[in-house]
Amino acid sequence: MQLPKTYEPNRYETDIYAMWEAAGAFKPSGAGDPYSIVMPPPNANANLHVGHSLEVIKDILIRYYRMSGRDAVYIPGADHAGFETWVVFEKSLESEGKSRFDFPREQLYQMVWDFVAKNRSNMELQIRSLGISCDWSTNTFTLDSKVVNIVYSTFKKMWDDGLIYRGERLVNYCTRHQTSFADIEVVYDEEETPLYYIKYGPFELATTRPETKFGDTAVAVHPDDDRYREWVGQTVTIHGVNGDFNVVVVADEMVDPHFGTGVVKITPAHSFDDWEVAQRHDLPAVRVIDPDGKLNDKTGRFAGMTILDGRKAVVEAMQEMGLILKIDEHYKTRIGRCYKCGTMIEPMLMKQWFINVKPLAERAKSAIENGDIKFVPEQKSRELVHYLTELRDWNISRQIPWGIPIPAFQNVDDGDDWIFDTRVDQTEIEVEGHIYRRDSDTFDTWFSSGQWPFITTDYLDSGELARFYPNSVMETGTDLLRPWVARMIMLGLYRTDQMPFKEVYLHGMVTDEKGRKMSKSKGNVINPMDFVAEFGSDALRMGISMNRSAGQPQAFSHATVIAGRNFCNKLWNMARLVQKIIDENPNQAEISDDLAAQWVKKQLNQAQRTIADHIENYRFAEAIDTVYHTIWDDVADWFIEAEKLTKNVPVLMEIMDYVLKIAHPFAPFVTEAIWTTFHSDGSLLVSQQWVNDLTYHDDEAEEFESIQSLVNEIRLVTTQLPAGKYDLLYIGDEIIADNVDLITTLAGLKSVQQVTAGRGLRIASTDREAWLDLSYEMVYEHQTRLEKRLAETRADIAKLESRLGNQGYIDRAPTHLVEESRQDLTDKQALVERLVAELEITK
């Protein structure tokens, strides 16, 4: 069989993935301890971004545990991503000159559905191209009926338990998207905005939002502020642009007496702080801005203006009346904006569905504090506890058509009469003679995805996958700790009385090569598929997981992808050589006295244990490092090189299989490509068992190690010499005598000869009687190098002597360390003697 000189991933990857799928290789075996991972469902509205390539972390785990004999499943999914998808969809409508208001709701829903179906299949192909070994037969879409049914049953249970309430509250509202948001979807930034100092009845005060003045229902001062004590409780008349109005003066701790004049106007309907003051003092709330972002009729002649235009107009009117005292144009404050379009978030008074999170959060908190879940990195659990402590009630209503409709209907004759009903395909239903109208809102996406682990495993219905709940590990990005992980824990405990997963591993964000956040507007977005196309899937997999540690953001590194590509090529060429040796020596029986084979088995045993330990403890970068260097440095550079001579075919095959297995979780495609060329029996590497320890003879392994140190020493010397090949002379050394060819090849010598008297340069650092046959002039030239080495060794000795001269060290350091130091000192002293003797000759 002819294999090309370099590995060409694109020739194999698609076929290999198809082969795995056809063989059902990703299905759980049904035998062994269950091991499960659920994929954070990628948004079905777009292509994968580079962060998604960290799915390989989960794939490394699942492939390893699958090979280790666990009953392993990796459940994939896709998220309808309510608001996210809606934004993308609306943009595409806009580009066609259309608007959501041009279509009836049902038609819109169908249009989004088609839009998503198209993008979703793309996204799923991309997951395949990353080699993710998930069981596609368990694929779940967040709008599947089984998801909707469980989401409804959770909503019903909460309703019955009194955890759901409909409340008129201030919500974060984007006037452009015309929907409300959870707290977590609002981004805050420090910005400059004018601060207006105004005359306000008998007071002076500062405000950034004069246009909300029409909604003022109070003025607040600090209870301990003597300046205003007499006013508290009184009603004062304010001279305003639309005439006079009255407000009450309240005392509240919220006021900072040292800020401005120590007086704050209270606009409950348009400020979160003011809303809370209003709650405490039972103040009315007047909404002056409508959901379309325009001032309403409460503002009189300003009605119909946008917020910013209204502000300008109100300020002008106030200036004419002499109500503006001064304007600080460079005042800096924190402004909340829509995380999608950047529109200023308007606190909006609306009736919405809320979850009373306190009982859920308390339960989650104590479970986490109890250590029921292991976090990697650990400090994230403290962060989460902190978040759960401060969590406010959760607004689950969204005013967008795309999503799971809220199964609640309102009596058309009695606005306070709401009933739960799942007939959401109808806009109106009749119950006991009353007509009820469906709430037009949909659920916040996190309400459904927060139930993901027990939904996807059919746990509540005791389905076939129920044994996979709780999941073994939840692996996702640090950015999802609050919005998703926290909710899964709360809802998981609520519905199943169990933690939804036993461990949480959080990866840091992938930033661009300069460490900046990626964003479309910065134009620094990296498309993982470009890298798959150019370097291969395995190269990207290895590159993205190299040098990465839990929870830390890390710049995407082109260089590590290249390292991954190089490694795959190395594997490929090892296979080519092994194949060639097999082809040329088809009937070669095992050779028993193969030192290199004994040694490499010893190395591999150790590496295997290290790799397993690293994976099991989520140290992926270290695992890859071990795989990379064991295979490249030990197997390729020593063992395979030695086998060019020995041609120990059965062992070569054994080692090759071993190498493919330990590399497979990291580089599944190239290892499978090689495996299938070596194994014509139709077996697949993906389904093989993880490696066991190999038996080897320690004496022979050690013998090989002493040959290595001799070879290393010779290389060290010859690399300093003029190019060419040199002869090695030795006196009666059995190991050298038995391995003449091996040493000649590995050290790149012309010959190795037995002599009765040495000449040339003694290979000083080993205690062997071996010389490089060099002329006197060459040895002389080498003198400075010997002197340098001698000086270094003497410095080492001085260090060791001072350490051993320290009584504290002798008394308190572990004995084995002291012993090692002593041994080291003895060895170094012997080396010095040999180097000195060597230098004598050159004089």
Added chain:
RNA sequence: GGGUUGUUAGCUCAGUUGGCUAGAGCGCCUCGUUUACACCGAGGAGGUCGGGGGUCCGAGCCCCUCACAACCCACCA
């Protein structure tokens, strides 16, 4: 204002409970046409582990302090 994390080679980053000579990849330098691989082989340069102090026989790692960076949270009109 509070919190978390980080600052290690030219670049991107590892470094598991303090243990003796701090590692990797990429880049750089020297040499190499050994028919697996130049996406290669052999060798090498490059670090006072952000600054200062402390604990300890021993500190990249623990403690204190300062500086800088990133992220998150927060009710300052």
